[in-house]
Amino acid sequence: AQRVTQPEKLLSVFKGAPVELKCNYSYSGSPELFWYVQYSRQRLQLLLRHISRESIKGFTADLNKGETSFHLKKPFAQEEDSAMYYCALSGSGTASKLTFGTGTRLQVTL
Amino acid sequence: DAGITQSPRYKITETGRQVTLMCHQTWSHSYMFWYRQDLGHGLRLIYYSAAADITDKGEVSDGYVVSRSKTENFPLTLESATRSQTSVYFCACGDGGVNYGYTFGSGTRLTVV
Numbered sequence: 001a002q003r004v005t006q007p008e009k010l011l012s013v014f015k016g017a018p019v020e021l022k023c024n025y026s027y028s029g030s031p032e033l034f035w036y037v038q039y040s041r042q043r044l045q046l047l048l049r050h051i052s053r054e055s056i057k058g059f060t061a062d063l064n065k066g067e068t069s070f071h072l073k074k075p076f077a078q079e080e081d082s083a084m085y086y087c088a089l090s091g092s093g094t095a096s097k098l099t100f101g102t103g104t105r106l107q108v109t110l
Numbered sequence: 111d112a113g114i115t116q117s118p119r120y121k122i123t124e125t126g127r128q129v130t131l132m133c134h135q136t137w138s139h140s141y142m143f144w145y146r147q148d149l150g151h152g153l154r155l156i157y158y159s160a161a162a163d164i165t166d167k168g169e170v171s172d173g174y175v176v177s178r179s180k181t182e183n184f185p186l187t188l189e190s191a192t193r194s195q196t197s198v199y200f201c202a203c204g205d206g207g208v209n210y211g212y213t214f215g216s217g218t219r220l221t222v223v
Contacts (some may be wrong), residue, residue: 102152
């Protein structure tokens with residue numbers, strides 16, 4: 001079984017402060033990990049994938065297989081980063097169903 | 111327009127009624143999914159499909175039915191709506207290839223009264 005845990009429902013930070021959204025996973029094989037973002041009342045958008053090791057909107061995430069984590073980080077939070085963030089996992093090799101965490105709401109205040 | 115579209119955007123229905131939510135994609139992606147989004151639960155998978163005429167249950171499939179006679183369409187039917195099915199429903203699709211990750215529709219907000 002695959003499971004994704006996002007321990008924080010709400011993370012509130014000041015503008016310019018560093019951000020770390022936590023994500024831990026449980027999966028017996030090699031997982032594919034993703035971060036999705038949902039701005040207010042909009043559709044979910046893919047933010048980044050661990051396989052591509054990209055940086056989108058200043059966000060990065062490193063897969064730590066030893067700690068089974070895929071935390072999302074940004075050095076300096078911006079107001080426009082305020083949104084709901086979901087960590088998601090899929091089995092490796094072929095596309096399969098995405099399992100989502102319960103999400104963390106990031107609130108960036110002045 | 112290319113993309114994935116859901117209809118209707120909003121729906122109010124009565125308990126016991128049958129209601130169908132539509133999902134249409136223009137890319138001919140193999141994989142399609144239905145999720146429901148609820149506060150405190152995040153997104154939970156209802157049903158998914160790997161290709162036309164191939165569907166499989168997700169973790170919260172009770173009370174829902176899907177079909178996939180054509181690659182581009184993946185309708186979700188609530189056979190007899192209950193208040194617990196009040197939710198926001200998202201459809202998603204993906205090609206299952208290198209371009210991993212899925213594209214989501216705008217969602218359908220369903221209220222069962």
